[in-house]
Amino acid sequence: MPDELPVDVNRRERNSLNVPASIETDDSFVIRVRNHGNAGRVHVHLDEDLSAVASLEDTNYYVEAQSTAAIPVSVDEHGVVHGKIKLSAGYGATTRWVDVKLTEPDDTGSVEVDESLAEPGGGERETTDEESSTDGATPGSTLADRPALPVLALGALAVAVAIGAATAFQSGLVAAGAVAVFVAVLLAGYLLVR
Structure with missing residues (x-):
């Protein structure tokens, strides 16, 4: 989940902006604007240092009354960068600056493991009654579910080819081969169903 910069608009009075002084992140983040009053626009601007490595889809965002809007800030290049975000409400009536520190992403390659993996069946999910039916088929099941x-x-195709060959060549040796294929398919079918 990306980091968030919380912004409150119209909380105390019309066009008021409440923002934290700074944010530190190592990747793209979201400016989460909560509007506590009437609908309005919030203008977002990245300073020169920040806009060199990050971008916005738009700079002028409409926020409905009593609602929340998410403004994504995409970090395109990684590295240590210090910059500022300028936020304005009421067409510039109120302006606030937020210090932004972009850091190097942590690429240690480590994977968090919780204790449930140490228990038998810790990674397995429980099956529902529909999934545990006697034939293993559920409504809408695919061939992968029934191999x-x-x-x-x-096997049926092999038997048909063998019978066709025995009929076409009318040879005792080919007929014996057809019988062998038929018996092998029956045995394989029995082992599959068992």
């Missing part, structure tokens, strides 16, 4: 179906279909 025996494609195998049985290929």
Whole structure:
């Protein structure tokens, strides 16, 4: 979840702006504007240092009455950068500056592991009654959920080819091969269903 810069508009009086003095982050972040009064516009400007490595989709945002708006600030280049964000309400009637410190992202490659992985079945999820039905099929299940179906279909195709070959060549050796294929498919089907 990206870091957030909380901004309150119209909290004490019309066009008032309450912002923290600074924010420190190592990646893109969101300016979360909470409007406590009438609808209005908030103007956002990144100073020269910050705009060299970060960007906004727009600079003028309309915030509905009694609502919250998220303004994403995309950090395009990483490194240590000090800059400022200028926020204005009421078409410049109120202006506030926020110090921004961008730091290097932590690329240690570490993964947080909680204690549930030490317990047997810690990573498994519980199944619902629909998922644990006797045939394993749920409404809308795919072939990946029932791998025996494609195998049985290929077995039936092999038997059909073997019977067709035995009929076409009318040879005892080919007929014996067809019977062997038929028996092998029956055995494989039995093992799959079992």
